[in-house]
Amino acid sequence: MGKKQRDCVTCGDPVGSRDREHCCRCWGRMQExxxxxxxxxxxxxxxxxxxxxxxxxxxxxxxxxxxxxRSADNRLCRDCRNRARRLAARQPCPRCGKPGHLREETGWCGHCSRPRQTKQPPRVCRQCGQLRRHAGLGLCSACWQKHPGRPFIRGEHLREQIPEPPSWLGDFVAHVAARFSVARACGLVTELGRLLQDEHSNSAPALLERSRLPGRSMGSFARVLEELPDRPRSGLAHRPGRTAG
Structure with a gap:
């Protein structure tokens, strides 16, 4: 045991070295x-x-x-360990041959074990009387395409999708249904819904401006908006190049 030389300046314990002012514990703590x-x-x-x-x-x-x-014994994090454990538990499916987790009740993977939605059996069309696949309202696909109520059904669906539908939406649907074919009328209602649901303004001048096609002809859709009764008109009807009367 060394001879005491002086007291530690930090803790007051005896210091055994002549060239130090700190004890062994304080010296080691300072070095660390x-x-x-x-x-x-x-x-x-x-x-x-x-x-x-x-x-x-x-x-x-x-x-x-x-x-x-966190642990020094692990090479992977928790999420990667769980992912590796799930991948190790996968087995080839006897039905599709792809690796997956086999279900006990079927012995197949989840995709193959999921019940499939079966097609509805053919039914007699209430308009043409033929045995065909059902399309809507008890009609086959051919009769449904010619059904005069399709534009109005499309208009009701559009009214439910728009938070604030315009007051002239019903007049627009009735106008295109009376003037165009069923398929063309449905297409015009769909095009109107695309304009009403975008990020631009739904005011009358803005709708007419966005519906107009580039060139000399404004297009049938813009022309329908211009000819719609009780519809506020914009300056498209008096664009440059047209003369009055």
Whole structure:
């Protein structure tokens, strides 16, 4: 045991070395503190690793995704371990041959075990009387395409989709249904819905401006908006190049 030289300036314990002013414990604590630096990842004073430049806790990262790993015994993070466990439990499906989790009740994967939606059996059309696939309102596809109520049904669906439908929507549907064929009328109602649901203004001049086709002809859709009764008109009817009367 060394001879006491003086008292430690920090804690007051005896110092055994002539060239020191601190005891062995305070000297070791100072050396350890001097070796530490602020970790760039966690911001704590730690011993930085030479290969990573971070403390040992921040240096343990997942080999797959790079996320921190808390335990020194793990090479993967929790999410990657769970993903690897699920992948290891997958087996080839006897039906489709693809790897998946086999269900106990069917012995197949989830996709093959899911019940399929069967097609409705053919029914007698209430208009033409033929045995065909049902399309809507008890009609086959051919009769449904010619059904005069299709534009009005499309208009009701459009009214439910728009938060604030315009007051002239019903007049527009009735106007195109009386003037055009069923398919063309439905197409015009769909085109109107596209304009009403975009991010632009739904005012009358804005709708007419966006519906007009480039060139000399404004297009049938813009012409219908111009000819619609009780519809506020914009300056499209008096565009440059047209003379009055």
């Amino acid at each position: 503190k001097a070796a530490k630096a602020e970790c760039p990842s966690c911001g704590l004073d730690r011993l930085l690793q030479e290969d990573t430049g971070s403390c040992i806790r921040c240096s343990r990262v997942c080999e797959e995704c790079g996320h921190p790993v």
